[in-house]
Amino acid sequence: MSEIKRECWSKLIAEQQTSRQPVRPFCREHGITEPSFYYWRKRLRKNGTVRFALLETQAVTADAAPTIELVLSTGERLRIGNGVDAATLRLVLDAVRR
Numbered sequence: 419m420s421e422i423k424r425e426c427w428s429k430l431i432a433e434q435q436t437s438r439q440p441v442r443p444f445c446r447e448h449g450i451t452e453p454s455f456y457y458w459r460k461r462l463r464k465n466g467t468v469r470f471a472l473l474e475t476q477a478v479t480a481d482a483a484p485t486i487e488l489v490l491s492t493g494e495r496l497r498i499g500n501g502v503d504a505a506t507l508r509l510v511l512d513a514v515r516r
Contacts, residue, residue, distance in 0.1 A: 424462070425491075428492055430458075431455070431459050432492035485497045485499050486498045490514070
């Protein structure tokens, strides 16, 4: 599978999920067929690989709680606060890997 095609579909699928727009109107709006959307969503989920971008550090002000921010290859950001318990973090990371 071409890396460009994979990236394009990954971005489209992430955009649909972020928008919370139903698949049918989203596909119509973007000029793609529903079967293609579902095919690629399933195919990319099966692959199971999650790539993260470089982690960036930022200065923390005295009134801000320290966090870790993961930037996914789709551009989505996952901020993990200092007080998160290990079980919750494990559940979130498992969901991101799917």
